[in-house]
Amino acid sequence: MVADMTRIMHGAVAASIVVLLAGASSAAQAAPNRPGDGPAVVTTDNETPVLYDDDEGGNATGDDPAIWVGAEGTDSSLVIVTAKEGGLRVYDLDSTEVQSLPATVAPRADGAAGRYNNVDIAYGVEFGGRTVDVAVVSDRYNDQLRFFAIDPAGASAQTPLVEVTAAEQPFLFSPDREVVDEGHTAYGLAVWQTAEADYAVVTQEGATTLATARLVDVGGALGYADVSTIEMPASFPLPDGSVWTPCEEPGVGPHLEGLTVDQRTGVLYAGQEDVGLWRIALPFGSTEPELIDRVRDFGIHDAYDPETEECTPIDPADQGYGGTALEADAEGVDLYYGPGATGYLIVSSQGDDTFAVYQRQGRNALVGTFRVDGVDGADEINGSDGLAVTNRPVGDYRQGLFVTHDEPETGTGVDSERDATNFSYVGWEDIARALRLKVDTSAGNDPRFR
Numbered sequence: 001m002v003a004d005m006t007r008i009m010h011g012a013v014a015a016s017i018v019v020l021l022a023g024a025s026s027a028a029q030a031a032p033n034r035p036g037d038g039p040a041v042v043t044t045d046n047e048t049p050v051l052y053d054d055d056e057g058g059n060a061t062g063d064d065p066a067i068w069v070g071a072e073g074t075d076s077s078l079v080i081v082t083a084k085e086g087g088l089r090v091y092d093l094d095s096t097e098v099q100s101l102p103a104t105v106a107p108r109a110d111g112a113a114g115r116y117n118n119v120d121i122a123y124g125v126e127f128g129g130r131t132v133d134v135a136v137v138s139d140r141y142n143d144q145l146r147f148f149a150i151d152p153a154g155a156s157a158q159t160p161l162v163e164v165t166a167a168e169q170p171f172l173f174s175p176d177r178e179v180v181d182e183g184h185t186a187y188g189l190a191v192w193q194t195a196e197a198d199y200a201v202v203t204q205e206g207a208t209t210l211a212t213a214r215l216v217d218v219g220g221a222l223g224y225a226d227v228s229t230i231e232m233p234a235s236f237p238l239p240d241g242s243v244w245t246p247c248e249e250p251g252v253g254p255h256l257e258g259l260t261v262d263q264r265t266g267v268l269y270a271g272q273e274d275v276g277l278w279r280i281a282l283p284f285g286s287t288e289p290e291l292i293d294r295v296r297d298f299g300i301h302d303a304y305d306p307e308t309e310e311c312t313p314i315d316p317a318d319q320g321y322g323g324t325a326l327e328a329d330a331e332g333v334d335l336y337y338g339p340g341a342t343g344y345l346i347v348s349s350q351g352d353d354t355f356a357v358y359q360r361q362g363r364n365a366l367v368g369t370f371r372v373d374g375v376d377g378a379d380e381i382n383g384s385d386g387l388a389v390t391n392r393p394v395g396d397y398r399q400g401l402f403v404t405h406d407e408p409e410t411g412t413g414v415d416s417e418r419d420a421t422n423f424s425y426v427g428w429e430d431i432a433r434a435l436r437l438k439v440d441t442s443a444g445n446d447p448r449f450r
Helices: 010-022 428-435
Strands: 006-008 040-044 065-068 078-082 088-091 097-101 116-127 130-139 144-150 161-163 186-193 198-204 209-218 221-231 256-262 267-272 276-281 290-294 302-305 310-313 330-337 343-349 354-359 366-374 387-390 401-406 420-427
Touching: 040 420, 040 428, 065 116, 065 130, 065 387, 065 401, 078 116, 078 420, 097 161, 116 198, 116 209, 116 221, 130 186, 144 186, 144 221, 186 267, 198 256, 256 343, 267 330, 276 330, 290 354, 343 387, 343 401, 366 420, 366 428, 401 428, 420 428
Parallel strands: 006 221, 040 366, 116 186, 186 256, 256 330, 330 387
Antiparallel strands: 065 078, 078 088, 088 097, 116 130, 130 144, 144 161, 186 198, 198 209, 209 221, 256 267, 267 276, 276 290, 302 310, 330 343, 343 354, 354 366, 387 401, 401 420
16 A cells, blocks of 8 residues: 555544543534424425446446536536446536446556546646646545546536546555455545645545545646555444444444545544544644544444344443434535635434534534425435535525435336435525525635635
């Protein structure tokens, strides 16, 4: 593995968790919505075409979306999503598909056909003598990053995305192709842009490793270098003196996937699926990571049953030390920017089909939760994985746009005998109204000027 810095965080991070569990200031202590209320309800009537994970559907299964805000008028903005073995799909603001890109063989001598897991946008990247916006994608089957230049015309372009990945890029987490094929490879992804350089932050499937990689010009194409890693905890000391390890199948650790970086502060927010939500300063090692909220079954000791391939509590009466807002898996994570340090952090609570909203500033206090119902032929959101949000007016979404993955898709005309997924669009004003949140669409919050 290419790395210039590795920090083992288990001891120091775990010690800080005991303090968090014993205190009353964590985000999980806040009351969601009003006392006694369940999640607020918002609606969607705009969803992308269904994707099917079978041979006929090109083995396409939706996972993670990103919103590209167009520079030549926000009506040209795009929603770019991963479809795993099905590659990428590109949609306009009416959720019409404008481009489908297959998961091609990676540009390397030992390249395999790709599996695109997560995507994020890097604005104004300089390479090959030009400055362009780029969709950055994690490729699980090649344990690397893939890069796609975005045409400034966006939805109006004949070919909105073109791959610009440099050849022979290093594996992110594996020493060789044999280890890559074991599957513990590049997984979750977020872009981190500073005044000096552009980076991708990447998680490892089935492990607790996080990595950063600096984006670089490689002979006029785009590659990466200076890969740095840290190990996040896999076990957690509890106030009762026991040590809790999230139950996973043998050989698999409690991995992280959903990521977003606060571009103004350099803070990474990361969802560890069976654990909770982390706040981590970038670059790694700046301060100790902090677990700011926990899934509901945090601390409940489970046993893995190899016959059912499920985990069940050893003691059915075990209450654990969980939070109130997140039902494992804690999945997609993104930020809605407000003025200055304000705004909101949104996390998908996959286990109960809801979304948790936290304050961006301070201790990231929990604001409330919501779920998404479908209207006018669209279906409700189930088992959301990735999500994306922007505060910028895009198309008819004049107060911002929220996009979420939906699995299984159960809408009108969907073949219930096939594995179906898609993505739904929700106007930010609907979420803001339901949870009494603020709206800010000022140009000062444009992603190009964070």
